[in-house]
Amino acid sequence: MDPTNEELYRLAITDAPYVLAAYGILWVALMAYVGMVFRRLMRLEREVQVLEESMERRAGE
Amino acid sequence: MKQLRVALVMLVIGGLLTTVAFVMAFTTAEVQRFGTVTLSERIDTAFPLQEVTADGYRYERPWFSQKIFYFHVPVAEASFLVFGVAAFFAIRFLMTKRKEYDTKSRIAMETAIVFVTLTMITGILWTRAAWGVWWEWEPRLTTYFIMTLMMIGYFVLRNSIEDEERRAVYASVFGIIAFINAPISFFITRLIPSNHPVVFQSGFATSNLVPFILGQIGMLLVGYAIYSIRMNEERLEERVEIMKEALEG
Structure with a gap:
């Protein structure tokens, strides 16, 4: 580890909560957004499957 | 499906690279002083x-708060780049009038707004840590804020026009005009006096450059993955609509 970093952790730093909050919010928000899009994607996949089955049934009639 | 798999791989690699960059920022990168x-x-x-x-x-x-640099700047630069992609597709749409370009422009704009929002949040937290205030009307923050408002305006405009073709044309023109803000916001700290730090103006130690580059590549991969996944969703939605119409007809 770089010696200046070791020094950094020895000193009382008031900035830490803001830095860690920034990183935390960044990733939680990105993951939440991607998760939301994936849920919609899965719902659409299921819908396509149901519609395909309906079309196949109709073609068979 | 293949495109979705590629997007997922990129998302994972992007996530790993930005995580590595974050760890390096707190271990191997030289601490700045302020x-x-x-x-x-x-x-x-x-x-x-x-x-x-x-x-x-x-x-x-x-300067502990400087550590935000390793993920705030990659997110900010990704926001400029994805915004550029949105403007590019808007130009392509105006040239060809093909609907797919309007869709690509809209999805890129949506992805850009995600990154812009995250840039604002991480930036505000840095401002509080470094300057002791939540906000300051200095050139970079002000121009970036104007850019954000114009991006929100893009979606307000889209939702206010019912006719599909007119909506696409107006939104494309507005998107291109809004993009003019991106280079202004990027270069303003180099052109007029600003409290905002100017990246790379005074050189950069290798120990700081490596995590920054990894973070930047990682964030661009995440940006591409999000855009790609959203495009997949859009195509599936179109497919569902076509199938529904076929069944109803």
Whole structure:
């Protein structure tokens, strides 16, 4: 580890909560957004499957 | 499906790279210094002692909040780039009038707004840590804020026009005009005096450059993955609509 970093952790730093909050919010928000899009994607996949089955049934009639 | 798999792989690689960059930022990257810190006792430190005062020993202060740089700047630059992609597809749409370009432009704009929002949040937290205030009307923050408002305006405009073709044309023109803000916001700290740090103006140690580059590549991969996943969703939605129409007809 770089010696200046070791020094950094020895000193009382008031900035830490803001830095860690920034990183935390960044990733939680990105993951939440991607998760939301994936849920919609899965719902659409299921819908396509149901519609395909309906079309196949109709073609068979 | 293949495109979705590629997007997922990129998302994972992007996530890994940005995580590695984050770890490196706190371990191998050299700590920047900003201002001073007064301690009651003299300590054995790598930071130079500035002076001894009646209050104690004044040392150069390690700039902890500078660590935000390793993920705030990659997110900000990704926001500019994805915004550029949205403007590019808007131009392509105006040239060809093909609907797919309008869709691509809209999805890129949506992805850009995600990154812009995250840039604003991480930036505000840095401003609070470094300057002691949540917001300051200085050139970079002001121009970036205007850019954000114009991006929100893009979606307000889209939702206010019912006719599909007119909506696409107006939104494309507005998107291109809004993009003019991106280079202004990017270069403004180099052109007029600003409190905002200017990246790369005074050189960069290798130990700082490596995590920054990894973070930047990682964030661009995440940006591409999000855009790609959203495009997949859009195509599936179109497919569902076509199938529904076929079944109804």
